[in-house]
Amino acid sequence: MGVVESMPRKTRNIPLSKLLTPALLIAMLLFFGVQYPTFLAGSSIMNLLRQMSIRVIAAMGMSMIILMGSIDVSVGATLTFSGTIAALSIPLLGWSAIFLGIITGSVIGLSNGFIATRLKIPTFLSTIAVMGILNGASALILKGSPFNITSKIYLDITKGHLIPNVSNIIPISISVILITIFILRKTMFGRSLYLIGGDAYVSQYAGINVPLVQILAFTIHGTFAGLAGSLQASVLEAACPFMGDPYTLSVIAVVVMGGIPLSGGKGGALGTVLGTVLITILASGMNFMGVTPEVRDVAMGFLIILGASTTQDRSREISIK
Amino acid sequence: MFLKNIRLKDFVRSERFVAVLPYFLVFILFLIFTALYPSFANIRNITGILTVSTVFLLVAAGETFPILMGSIDLSIGTMLSSSSIVAAYLFPYGGPWMIVVAIVMGLISGIVNGSLIVALRLPSFIVTLAMMFAYRGIATSLTSGYNINIRSRSFSWISTGEIIPGVPNILLWGFIVFFIFVIISTRTKIGRYIYAIGGNESAVKRMGINVDKYRIIAFAFSGLLNGIACVLLSSYLGMAPARLGDKYLFNGLTAVIVGGTSIFGGIGGLMRTLIGVLLIGVFDNGMNLIGVDSRGQDIAKGVLLIIAISVTILSQKRGKIILTK
Numbered sequence: 001m002g003v004v005e006s007m008p009r010k011t012r013n014i015p016l017s018k019l020l021t022p023a024l025l026i027a028m029l030l031f032f033g034v035q036y037p038t039f040l041a042g043s044s045i046m047n048l049l050r051q052m053s054i055r056v057i058a059a060m061g062m063s064m065i066i067l068m069g070s071i072d073v074s075v076g077a078t079l080t081f082s083g084t085i086a087a088l089s090i091p092l093l094g095w096s097a098i099f100l101g102i103i104t105g106s107v108i109g110l111s112n113g114f115i116a117t118r119l120k121i122p123t124f125l126s127t128i129a130v131m132g133i134l135n136g137a138s139a140l141i142l143k144g145s146p147f148n149i150t151s152k153i154y155l156d157i158t159k160g161h162l163i164p165n166v167s168n169i170i171p172i173s174i175s176v177i178l179i180t181i182f183i184l185r186k187t188m189f190g191r192s193l194y195l196i197g198g199d200a201y202v203s204q205y206a207g208i209n210v211p212l213v214q215i216l217a218f219t220i221h222g223t224f225a226g227l228a229g230s231l232q233a234s235v236l237e238a239a240c241p242f243m244g245d246p247y248t249l250s251v252i253a254v255v256v257m258g259g260i261p262l263s264g265g266k267g268g269a270l271g272t273v274l275g276t277v278l279i280t281i282l283a284s285g286m287n288f289m290g291v292t293p294e295v296r297d298v299a300m301g302f303l304i305i306l307g308a309s310t311t312q313d314r315s316r317e318i319s320i321k
Numbered sequence: 322m323f324l325k326n327i328r329l330k331d332f333v334r335s336e337r338f339v340a341v342l343p344y345f346l347v348f349i350l351f352l353i354f355t356a357l358y359p360s361f362a363n364i365r366n367i368t369g370i371l372t373v374s375t376v377f378l379l380v381a382a383g384e385t386f387p388i389l390m391g392s393i394d395l396s397i398g399t400m401l402s403s404s405s406i407v408a409a410y411l412f413p414y415g416g417p418w419m420i421v422v423a424i425v426m427g428l429i430s431g432i433v434n435g436s437l438i439v440a441l442r443l444p445s446f447i448v449t450l451a452m453m454f455a456y457r458g459i460a461t462s463l464t465s466g467y468n469i470n471i472r473s474r475s476f477s478w479i480s481t482g483e484i485i486p487g488v489p490n491i492l493l494w495g496f497i498v499f500f501i502f503v504i505i506s507t508r509t510k511i512g513r514y515i516y517a518i519g520g521n522e523s524a525v526k527r528m529g530i531n532v533d534k535y536r537i538i539a540f541a542f543s544g545l546l547n548g549i550a551c552v553l554l555s556s557y558l559g560m561a562p563a564r565l566g567d568k569y570l571f572n573g574l575t576a577v578i579v580g581g582t583s584i585f586g587g588i589g590g591l592m593r594t595l596i597g598v599l600l601i602g603v604f605d606n607g608m609n610l611i612g613v614d615s616r617g618q619d620i621a622k623g624v625l626l627i628i629a630i631s632v633t634i635l636s637q638k639r640g641k642i643i644l645t646k
Contacts, residue, residue, distance in 0.1 A: 073450070119631035124446045125393070125574075125584060129626040132571050136619030144616075249454055252447075262447055292465070298458035301451035309441040 020310050021257050021271075025278045032285040039288060046167075048280060053173035054235065056276045058228040058247055059254040060180040061109075061221030063272045065123075066255050067184075068196045068217055069264030070116065074127040075225050075251050077134035078108050079244025083229035084138045087147050087239030095153045098230045105226015106219050108134065113218030117211035131248075139241040146240040149233060158234040169231060176224060180269045183220070193217060197264025246293065249300045254279045256307035263312065279303070336588070339581045339633050343596045346579075347603055354607035361610055368489070374602035375495035376554045378595065380569050381576040382502055383431075383546030385594045386539040388577055389506075390519040391586030392438070392445035394543045398569030399456040400430045402562055405551035406460040409469040409561035415476025423555070424548040430456060431544015435537035445540075453566070460563050469561040480557035491553050498549055502542070503591045515539055519586025575622055576601045579629040 032039045058075055065072050072078075086101025093100060108130070115126045149155060158169040184190040192213045195203040204210045228247075233239045258275030260267035279300070286296050354361040380397050387394040408423035409415075430452075438448045471477075480491040506512035514535045517525045526532050555561045580597025582589025601622075608618050 071447075115627060115631075119627065120634050121627065121630045122584070125630060126627060128395075128571075128574070129623040129630075131623075132626070133620050133623035136616040136623065140614060140616040140620070249451075252450075262444060292462055294458040294461040294466075297454040298462075301454040301458075304451040305437065305441065305443065305448060308443050308447055312441075312443060 018259060020307075021259065021274055021278055024257075025274070025281070028278070028281050028285060032281065032288065036285075036288050039285065046165075048284060049170050050167055050235075051284060052276050052280045053169045054228050054232050055247065055250060055254060055280060056173050056273060057176045057231070058225050058251045059258075059272050059276055060176055060269060061224035062251050062255045063180065063258070063260060063267075063269055064184070064193055064217045065221050066252075066260050066262060067193045067264050067267065068214060069200070069262070070123040070214065070217075071252070071262070072112065072127045072218070072221060073124060073248060073252075074108075074112065074131040074134060075221075076244035076246070076248030077131040077138070078105055078222060078225040079229035079232055079247055080240075080242060081108065081134040081138045081229070081244075082226035083233035083243060084141055084147070084239045084241075086230040087149050087233045088141065090149060090151050090154050094151065095157060097154060098157060098227075098234075101230030101233070102223055102226040105229060106223040109219045109222015109225065110215065112222065113215035116218065117214050135242065135245075138239075142239065142241050144241060146238040148238045155234055155237060158231050169235070172227075172231070176227070177269060177273060184269055189213060189216060194265055197266070246297075249297060249304070250279055250283065253300045253304045253307065256304055256311065259311055261311040262308050267311070275307075340593070342632070343580055343593070343600050347596065347600050350600065350603050350607060354603065354610065358607070358610045361607060366606065366610075368492075370599075370602045370606045372489055372491055372557070373606070374598050375491050376550045376557070377569070377572055377576060377601065378495055378499060378598045379546045379550035379553070381573040381580075381594050381598050382499055382591050383543035383550075384573045384577050385582055385589070385591055386506070386515060386542045387445065388519075388582055388584060389586055389589060390515050390536060390539050391522065391584075392536065392539070393449065393584070394434065394540060395446060395449040395570060396430070396434060396453040396456055397543060397547055397573050398571075399453045399460065399566035400427055400544055400547040401551040401554065401569055402460040402564065402566045403456040404430065404548045405555045405561040406463050406469065406563055408551075409471055409555060410463050413469060413471070415471045415473035415556070419471075419476070420479075420552050423552045424545065427548020427551060428541060428545045430547070431541040432537060434544065435540030438540070439533040439536055453570070457564075457566055460566070464563055466563055468563050471555060471559055471561065477556050477559055480553050491557055494549075494553060498546070499591070499595070502546070505542075506591050511535065511538055516587055519583075519588075521587075571619070571622060571626075572601050572605075575626045575629065578626060578633065581633060583633050584630060585634075 029040070038044060058079065062072060062075060082101040082104040085104045086097045089097040089100045112123070112127060112130060115121055115130070116123045119126070156168070158167060158172075160168045162168055163171065184193065192203065192208050195206070195208060196210055196213060200210055229244060232243060236243060254275040255272050256262065256275070257278055258267060258271035258273070260271065282299065282303075283296060286299065351362075360366060380401060384394055384397050404423045404426035407426050408419045411422055412419035434449055434452055437443070437452070438445045441448070478490070479494070480489065482490045484490055484493060506515070514525070514530060515538075517530075518532055518535055522532060551561075576597035577589075577594050578584060578597070579600055580589065580593035580595070582593050604622075605618065608621070
């Protein structure tokens with residue numbers, strides 16, 4: 001890993017792209033704060049944190065994927081499917097159904113990794129197919145209607161208060177963030193993600209088993225997505241078909257706004273956290289304004305384009321595809 | 322002696338196999354469904370398959386152009402919805418202006434896609450993924466998710482009338498438009514350049530050809546064909562559909578790739594898309610007849626898409642080290 005350590009230290013001038021997200025964040029806080037005084041009250045900040053949690057958990061895995069230069073469009077469908085499996089197994093397993101949800105996510109991630117590395121399908125295509133499969137499967141299992149969760153103990157996973165006045169979901173998401181930061185900064189696997197994002201072929205010749213790292217990254221991503229899905233079911237008190245759909249676009253937007261270019265190789269988990277704060281404030285601010293979810297999607301779409309075009313590394317690319 | 326030289330494994334991974342396979346699959350599917358459900362082979366049912374497939378054919382033909390140059394357009398389908406909703410919103414009773422507005426809307430959507438990709442120098446899949454949600458937002462927010470009914474006999478004549486007795490007009494228009502684009506893709510400079518860019522983009526660039534221009538043109542074709550398809554579809558259904566995007570995206574992509582057009586560009590073409598569309602049309606119709614749930618079909622099609630992509634990729638990249646991202 002000498003390559004990474006011997007990289008020159010960062011110079012003082014901060015590029016424009018790094019200032020974009022904080023500037024937008026401040027602008028948005030000012031705008032919504034002035035427009036709606038209740039927006040920044042203590043209770044609604046707690047609410048904001050709760051809304052952020054699931055998105056940030058899914059975004060942590062997505063950061064790893066995009067750091068490698070891959071992408072996963074099936075993240076929303078993974079959330080839906082694993083949430084569905086978790087919810088349906090509650091009568092059998094009780095609160096430990098959440099582990100089945102997590103394992104389901106890992107298996108989906110593992111197979112995504114296999115499809116990408118063994119069948120050699122670019123991930124933006126294969127995950128579209130997987131999205132169709134998973135959405136179809138969850139709608140089939142649920143027969144198109146929501147499945148309500150009545151188990152109090154499962155709902156307490158997210159809604160209980162181990163720390164007074166703080167919903168459990170917040171410490172869970174913080175620990176996921178810490179795990180990701182540790183993986184990305186302190187492990188060989190984490191550093192390899194950056195190298196693969198920089199140049200996959202060079203890292204292969206440098207002795208990194210690129211397919212293995214990719215499969216591992218997809219598995220970890222799937223695990224986090226499975227966790228997010230199971231928690232989502234607990235928050236909604238039900239498993240519904242397509243419940244993860246809104247997350248597909250917003251999770252990608254979060255990562256891109258957090259400063260990881262789509263080509264990978266730069267950025268990190270903390271940027272993604274900042275991106276999550278931005279997107280969540282935007283989403284809930286638009287809720288305050290009474291904007292419909294579809295219009296919110298339009299805004300997400302433009303944020304993705306904006307974020308991607310500011311972070312894109314144009315120095316090394318030859319052609320756009 | 323002769324057979325000894327052809328190893329099955331090599332044949333399965335060869336380019337010729339990819340070109341022939343879809344014809345076999347259509348034939349086999351046809352036999353299977355006829356055996357399971359004898360009235361499948363009725364002339365009425367076959368006309369039905371062709372009618373439904375026409376709209377898919379135009380959408381998939383549009384998608385073929387970006388894929389031929391190695392890009393991808395994920396906003397097909399939602400472009401169709403948004404064009405038809407905007408047109409029907411402005412002219413709720415159908416008529417010639419609605420047709421013009423719908424086609425122009427499609428064309429503009431395509432040009433917007435292409436220009437964004439070229440101007441921002443971003444990968445096409447991310448731009449069109451974002452635009453997919455943008456067009457869906459336009460379609461659903463104008464009518465809060467409802468379809469717009471168009472009650473006009475002359476408008477529905479466009480698709481359901483019969484200039485040639487026994488053949489719905491929609492087939493005729495679909496055939497004419499498709500034929501024009503086949504000519505464009507094989508006989509004109511634009512078509513040749515699109516193939517060339519898909520084959521080796523940097524070489525084409527070094528020859529001094531304006532790659533950006535042709536990329537915008539390819540995406541504009543995709544939008545234009547979506548616009549034309551939306552006129553035929555709204556006339557056929559008697560309404561402007563607000564939420565059909567996902568289905569068309571999925572089927573369109575699958576048809577192009579199952580037909581044998583390479584996702585890396587340069588290989589394939591509209592005639593291959595035609596057989597891919599027929600395959601999907603037969604598959605959908607047969608599955609409906611034997612009573613498979615539409616979600617079950619989604620699952621089957623997802624698996625089919627993965628298999629199709631990996632077959633086309635294996636045929637091309639044999640013997641090379643490839644690392645996919």
